Each structure stands twice: as structure tokens, then as C-alpha cells.
Amino acid sequence: MYRAPVSEIAHTLKTVTGLGKAMDARKTGDLSEDLLDAILEEAGKFATDAIAPLSKIGDEQGTPLKDGVVTMPEGWGQLYKDWCEGGWNALTGPEAYGGQNLPMALQTAAFEMWNSGSLAFGIGPTLTIGAIEAINLHASDALKSIYLEKLVSGEWTGTMNLTEPQSGSDLNGLKSRAEPVGDGSYRIFGQKIYITYGEHDMTDNIVHLVLARLPDAPAGQRGISLFLVPKVLVNEDGSLGARNDVFCNGVEHKMGIHASPTCTMIYGDGKFGDEAGAIGWMVGEENRGLACMFTMMNNARLLVGIQGVAVAEAATQKAIAYANDRKQGRAEGYDGEGMAPIVHHPDVQRNLLTMRALTNATRAISYNCAFAIDRQEAPDSDHAFWGNRAALLTPIAKAFSTDVGVDVASIGIQVHGGMGYVEETGAAQYLRDARIAPIYEGTNGIQAIDLVTRKLPLEGGDAVRGYIAELKDIAEAVRGSNRPDLDGVADGLAAALDDMEATTEHLLACLENGDKASALAGATPYLRLFGLAAGATYLAASALHSGEAEQADRGAIARFAASNLTPETASLRRIVEGGAKPLLSAGELLKSA
Amino acid sequence: MYRAPVSEIAHTLKTVTGLGKAMDARKTGDLSEDLLDAILEEAGKFATDAIAPLSKIGDEQGTPLKDGVVTMPEGWGQLYKDWCEGGWNALTGPEAYGGQNLPMALQTAAFEMWNSGSLAFGIGPTLTIGAIEAINLHASDALKSIYLEKLVSGEWTGTMNLTEPQSGSDLNGLKSRAEPVGDGSYRIFGQKIYITYGEHDMTDNIVHLVLARLPDAPAGQRGISLFLVPKVLVNEDGSLGARNDVFCNGVEHKMGIHASPTCTMIYGDGKFGDEAGAIGWMVGEENRGLACMFTMMNNARLLVGIQGVAVAEAATQKAIAYANDRKQGRAEGYDGEGMAPIVHHPDVQRNLLTMRALTNATRAISYNCAFAIDRQEAPDSDHAFWGNRAALLTPIAKAFSTDVGVDVASIGIQVHGGMGYVEETGAAQYLRDARIAPIYEGTNGIQAIDLVTRKLPLEGGDAVRGYIAELKDIAEAVRGSNRPDLDGVADGLAAALDDMEATTEHLLACLENGDKASALAGATPYLRLFGLAAGATYLAASALHSGEAEQADRGAIARFAASNLTPETASLRRIVEGGAKPLLSAGELLKSA
Incomplete structure (x- = not known):
């Protein structure tokens, strides 16, 4: 069973991101180290004691739909209520509406643990929080006063309504009006x-944010506006009124996250109300809906990325526990009687260390992304610098982490054998x-x-160049430490960061020379290279800043990563630099006549 | 919907393995090129028209167990009956018992197609065929005369009973007696x-091959014997008699292959018959049961490997079709109106080409393994040479192919997005x-x-050295061809084969120097390196021997592989050569106190 790794998470937050220094310099408002630790501890307890035990029942029961009503799995309604009553939905919400205005970095760490308990649980509030951000930044005061408090407390949930059958990654084709x-x-x-959590029975109301076109709006993305459409209309006194003309007419039968209802929503079918048409109010400006939606999507991308970390952590814990318990075969150096626990086999160790290192690496990247978002919004910081940093790390945090989530979960199955x-x-x-996370909130290819x-x-490439320089500084600090347990790490990191630098310049040159196709061809291997190099560097930073008790463990993970994971960057570099032409010419042959 | 790629399969068999030359030299008995083509065509039709359409219903209905009876999904009993009536179960069976004694290479190709239709279907006969081999090679004439004909025709099915709760990859702990x-x-x-297909309702009888210990047998693997235990006892006249004391008391709820019943079998519980104990007869010698079982396991490993190829082929076809149909986004060079089919996006092309190249590469490796098995058994061949070749390629055919099956199926999901x-x-x-195939018949780590x-x-390393030399000859033939569409392929292959050679020598040296732990630590990355290098070389061979019509396609795939897949061998080499020590020292920390 999953145990929230609170101290590892706190260590990562404090030392691998700038949050520790920011707290020391009192740049984080009310957030002290003690408060951070206390919140993480409680969030972890909720994940371990309340959410994780309901994950399996959620998987088994799913969310059946009958007559437009979605029934959540047994215990899930109470689970959500308890979670809201703990104040967890309000962590980063605006104070004016009952939120605690705490940093995104803290929220990201907490969401990691809740998602380790259950991805199907975590994705619901992820969308509510996105809706809160969009409404808080873009909606009228009137809308805010009606909806925000209840969304911040979690009494109502929020949804994002973008996709239509003909319009997914590309919203140009959107038809709703x-x-x-x-x-x-x-x-x-x-x-x-x-539509994730488009319908459910955990709350009295659901607040849909819906992309649609106004009459005579321009074609394409520039003709899309954003609307707030409640499931139940709200009376002037704040009480609930009539049912709005929106309903769920289908729930997908998915590979996983069965407890997260994925809904087909019908707006304006005339099923409810005297007149057809779901009543909604515009959020933000006419035809600027995508910009508003992207506000919420960026942070949602990070919180989906953390789902990859979360499932990887849970799978890793489970595999390590199993490998210590399950005995098969003889192993050199095992001095017990009979068969050895399989953790004694080097090949199993490779699996477990790969899981552990990739999990910790993606955690570090994701927390750094969250920290950048916090700095971007902090009053006394360099907004442009941190905005660029957040922008740069968001696709890595989303895509690399969720790819890792799938890979690590798959290795976890392998460690268990037939079991x-x-x-x-x-x-x-x-x-x-795990398999959904590389798809939703913008596919990993996107x-x-x-x-x-x-x-x-x-910044003409200088944003990423500056980032690489920072990583190189870490690698040099590792070299300068002369720590024997980090033997070879600085060299491994230096090679990976050189690969990162060279491919970055190669791709920038492709873009500059008008060879966009080659840049696109190299995008996915480049993203992975970026993630491996940055992630392994953070593992070394984590080891460097460890107290004596954890130094050996963290050093060993950093050394494993720099010798068994980062070598891949050399290959990825070759693929980015030399693979585009053969890919593009072979790609022609895939097209149907 | 899956379409059996008959001509690609025939081309691979004839040109990438030695089967074409062997047929030309009339070394394949009755098998001519025409007959081969005709059989493949019909096997493909059965896969496409009969098996594939029942795959989904099998997944949805599974194989419920009630009162010891397993009910197969709708239509599956008739499907199996039709398949047997087509003579398909008897392809390689011994002629004396109604078999057609055709080559393993042909059978492997046919099983690829049937497994593309449904892995859950293909795995049943895979085990029957294994049972036929074990009985034919090791059982008494009396047992053969009772059981073989019905197993060869498929009227009865066979099973392999190895695993017990405490005894899986390591059979030393086996307790059945x-x-x-x-x-x-x-x-x-x-x-x-x-126990795969341990119980089902498609046939009147099931023939279990069971590992158990005789009284006073030595401990460990050397005290295990093999027994034939029919579900229903057979009277002297061949008719079915009393029910034997064996029954199924559980069917696993698995992630996939739902239509393949995975059974817990209870022997000797006293549920049937006057006296407790399932009646069985020994196959092979006392305490030599593992050797007999390995006879059937080796070929079963190849046929599980082909499951990886099969699911990869089916997933690839589906993804390519979807990518040509689904329109999203604008793409450079697309001259249609509006959104382009996503196959026009380079990143999607990378996904599809990776799928196609890995599928074809694992097919070529698996067919080569099958061809080596055929040559090993052929009267006029160098048995030792081909036996070693088959032994060398079996773990690659099993593990690399099934890893590829999982990876390709996962990429296939990604290409479909939310769908x-x-x-x-x-x-x-x-x-x-696909996810089962890296686990059963010996995990890929094993x-x-x-x-x-x-x-x-x-042969002191000379078996693998000779194989690498053959692959290098192919790479040089590519270079010598000067074909412009294979530009760069020879260099890419040469680099990969150098990596293969260097890591081979490194691992042999580890073993020779008594550093077995380092060899074990490098085993999995080495296997992948071997698979990538050999597979990409075969893709080039396939392109080299293509007629004009398919040259461009096969050349493009070979070029993609040599530029976008084989670069990984450089990283794997670094990991094998330099990663063992950090792995082994980090591995220590995984062990529970």
C-alpha cells in the first residue's frame, strides 16, 4: 500500500527548487518551513489513509450513467466531502473567496500525493482549480461573487469543455455556439x-466552462469565446434554482481512471427549461476564449504532469515492497536460506532503480516548474524571467513526467511477474x-x-540557454564536491548537458533557417533528452544537499541515473541531429493514396 | 480492422531468412514457394475473417467460471472448431499422427497472423503444440497412440502445468507430488x-502436462518429473471414460487476454473418482521432467515472441489507418482544404514509423529463429550450428519482440489520442x-x-561471433549496393553492429573473469541492443532483396531504423560497459533492513 513520501517531497521542494531559499528570505508570505512540513504531512496522511484505500473500489465500480445521472463509486462522495472539509480544495485559491493563497509548489506536492492515492480522484479537483483560476482572472465581479466561493471550498466542482468530436488538439474546427x-x-x-467529471453525484452543482462561438464570430481559433454554464442555475440569493439545459448523455468506457466520469455533454437540447439553450455568461472578452482557457490549461498541464510522477511513485513503492517479499532463484551474495528475495537479482535492481530514479527526476522537474509559476506571480520577482522559466518547463513537466508514469507503471507490472x-x-x-496522462491536457506530441x-x-533562445547554464552550474558543483559517492556523476551530467545544448542549438537553427519540418521531427526525442538531462541534474542536486542520513541513498540514485539513464541523451542527440530527413522522407509513404 | 500482411510476411520468410534458398535447393520436403504462398494466404484469411472479428467479444465476455466449468465467449467454440477443421492445428505435427510436418518457420508466420487476430485465441494452440512436441519426443508409444492424434487434430487441447504459488521463475521450490x-x-x-486454457468448454478433453515430484525425489530441479494427466480418462477403445481428479477452482481476472482462461488447477483433491489423486503417466525419465518441459518451452518461447510481433502489427495497421482518417491541425505541405490528416504531422510520422520498423524488425528476428529451429531438425544440416543459432535467437525473439509489442501498442494508443x-x-x-507476453513463458528478465x-x-563465444559476422556481411552488402534510397544505412548498421560486438566481448569477459554480477546487470540493455542491431540489419536485407514495387517502402523503413532507432545502441553500450558498478552499489540500498 502507498505511503506518502513526505520527507522526500519536502526535501525536493526545499533544496532542488528555490523554495527553501525563498522561504528563508521570507518571500513566500505566511509560508514557513514548519507550516510547509505540517501541510505536507497532513496532505500525505489524507492520501495514504483516505484516498488510496478507495482506489480499487473506484476502478471496479466505475461511474455508471442512468437517466442522465452518474453514480460515483461507494465511499467516493464522502471521500470528496472529507477532502473539501480539510480545506484541501482551497490551498491556492484567492483569499477574497476563502482560499489560502498558498504557493503552487506546495499544491503540486500535495496533488502528487493525492494522485498517488488515485489518479481518478486527483483529476476532478485539478479541473475545479483550473476553473477557479480562469474565473478569478477573467470573469466579471458578478460571476466571481456567485461562483468563486463555492468553487474554492469545493462545494461545487468545475469542468473544462473544449473537445468536440471533430475538434480535439485543433480547436479551429469547434462548432458549439x-x-x-x-x-x-x-x-x-x-x-x-x-468532459472529465462532467456529471457526478458528489456536489449539488457543477460549473462548466465552455468554449463556443458567437454568431458572426470569425472562423478558426480567433472566433472562440468562453462561457460559464452552471448545471443548476443560481438564484439571486445564492440558492439553487432551476436545472439548466445541459445534461450528460454518455460516459466513456475507458482503459483506466474508471472512477473519473468522462462525459459527453449536450448543451441546449431542450431537455430542461422552457426554452432550448443552456444559459451561460461570457468569461473574458469576446473571441478571446482560448486565451482564457489557456490560463487554466497551463497550470492544469503541470497538475497532469504530476499525475505521472504520482503514479510512478506509487508503482515504485509497490514494486520495491514486492521485490523484497517475493523469493525466487538463488542470488550471489544472498546469505539467507534457499531462494533469495528477487530484489537481490541485478536485473530486478535495474528495474527498481530505473523506476526510482525516473520518479524522483520527474518530481524535481515538476516542482521546479511549480516554483517558477509561483515566482512569476510573486510581487517582488522578475516576472518575465520566471514566466519564461515556467513556460519552458511546463511541457517537460507534463510530457516527460507522464511518459515516465506509463513506463514506470509498466516496469512495475514486470517486477511482479504473473502477479x-x-x-x-x-x-x-x-x-x-497512467495511460491517460500522456493524452489529456494536450497530448505529449503537442x-x-x-x-x-x-x-x-x-528571448531568442536565451531563456533555454540560461536554464542550461544553471544546470551546468549544478554539475560543476557536484564535481567540486569531490564526494566519492558521486563518482562519475559530474562527467555523466556534463555529457548529457552538452547533448542538451547541442540539440537546442540545432533545433533553434532549424527554426531560424525555415526548416520547421526538421524541428518538428526532432521534437519528441528532444523533449525526452531535455527531461533526462535536467532530471538527472536535479537528482545530483538533491544528493548534494542531503543530510548525512540520506546522502548514501540519494547519491546512489544520482549515480545510477548518470550512468544508466543519461547515456540515452547521446542517442537522442544523434536522432535529433541526423534523423529528421530519413523520417520525413519515410513519412511520405505512410500517407494513403 | 486487421488485414493479414501476407505478402510482407512471405517476403520476409523468403529473403530475410534462409527459407527461400532452402526451398530453391529443395531442402524443405514438400514445401514449395507456391504451397507456402497458398498456406499463408489461407491462414491470413482465417485470421482476418474469422479470428479478428471475435477478439472484442472475447475481451468483453471473458471466461466466467461456475461450478468448475469455464464458459468461453460467444462464438469461440465454433471458431476453434473451424480452425481445427481447417487443419491449422496440425501444421507442424508429426505425420504419423495426422500432422503435416511443415516447417516451424511457416507455422510461426501463420501464428503471427492468428495472434494478430487475437492473442487470447493464439495462446491456446501454442500450448497444445508444445504438449504435442513434448509427448512426441519423450512419451511412451502407448501414451502417444492414445493422445497424439487427438492433440494434433486439435480435438483435445494441451496445457503446461509448471507454476505453483511459491514456485514460478524458479522451479526448485515445486511441491506437487x-x-x-x-x-x-x-x-x-x-x-x-x-494454467493457460486449464479449463474451457471447447473440447471434450484437456491433456495436462504436469511437473511433480516422485516420493524420495532429490530436492530442487533434479527431482522433478513430468506427467500426462488427462481431464477425462480415456478408455481402451479410445472413448472417454470417467472424469479424472483434477478441476479448476479459479480463473484469474487479468488486465488483458480476457478470452484466455488462466486457471488455478487442483490435482488430487478427491472431488472426482473413488480415490483421491489425479491419475497420470510419466513422460520421459524420472527426475528429468524439466528437460522434457524445456523441449516444449523453447518453441513456446518463440511462439510467445511472435505474439509481440502480432500485436505490434495489428496496432500499427490500426494507427496508420486512423492517422490517415483523423484530421487535426494544419500541416506544411498538405494541399487539401482545412485540417490535415494527422499522418501529415512529422511527430505522428515518427510514432507510426517507429511502430512499423520495430514490428518488421521483430518479425524478421522471429522468423530467423524459427528457420534455425527447422534447420536444426533437418536431416541434412549442421545440427550443432543451427541448434546454437536457434538457442541464441530464442531469447531475442521472445523478449525483444514482446517488449516491442508493449511499446508499439502503447504508441498506438497515443496516435489515437483520447479515442x-x-x-x-x-x-x-x-x-x-500485449502486456502479458513479456511475462509468461519465462519473463523477459529471465x-x-x-x-x-x-x-x-x-562454443566459447564463437556462436554469437559468427552471427555478428553474418550481420556485418549484410551491412556490407548494403554498402556495396550503392542504392541511393539506402543512403547512410550501411554506416548506421556498422555502428550498431560494432556496439553489439563490443558489448558481447565485454560481457563474455565479465563471465570469464568471474564478474557474473556485472554481466547480469547488463543483461537487459544488452538484449535490447542485440535486438535493435539485428532487427535493423534484417530491415536493410529486406529492402535489398525487394522487387521494384516495394523497394521504396522497404528502403525508407530501413533508413528510418538506421537513423532513428539504431542510434540507441550507442547508449546501451555505454550502459552495459559502464553502468554495472553504479547499479550494483545502488541496488544494495533497495533491500529492506
């Missing part, structure tokens, strides 16, 4: 698919659950393209 | 788990099904250890 009523409200019509393939054990559920075509060119 | 009755028969007692995560589409089922510790040392 909004007709002005004349009193400031709109009637919304259309079908939305893949891993049997659902009873729970290892298989981790892989089934993240790689975003990284290469939008993020590398920030 | 066999007590001699005195009349040549034995009473078998014990519990076996994970891939929804079970309706079928992409998710491929991953759920395969890697087998490769390094048993296969590399064959």
Missing part, C-alpha cells in the same frame, strides 16, 4: 466530449490509469511541438 | 496456478493484451539472463 439573449446572458448549444498481470494485485491498474516551436525561441 | 500406483500410473496431488483510451476503439485492448549467461558462451 452561443447566442446572446440580450440581458447579458447567452444560450449555449452544442455537444462536448471527453502483475492479475488485477487483484493493483500493479496493472497503475498502468491502465507538448513537444510547443516546447520546440514556442518555448525554445523565447 | 506424484505417487506410483504400481501399474505404471501415478496419483498426482498439488495446486498449479496460471485510444476509450475501450470502444480497440487500441487499448492491444496494450492490455530471457536476458539466459542470453548472457548461457547463450553468449556457446
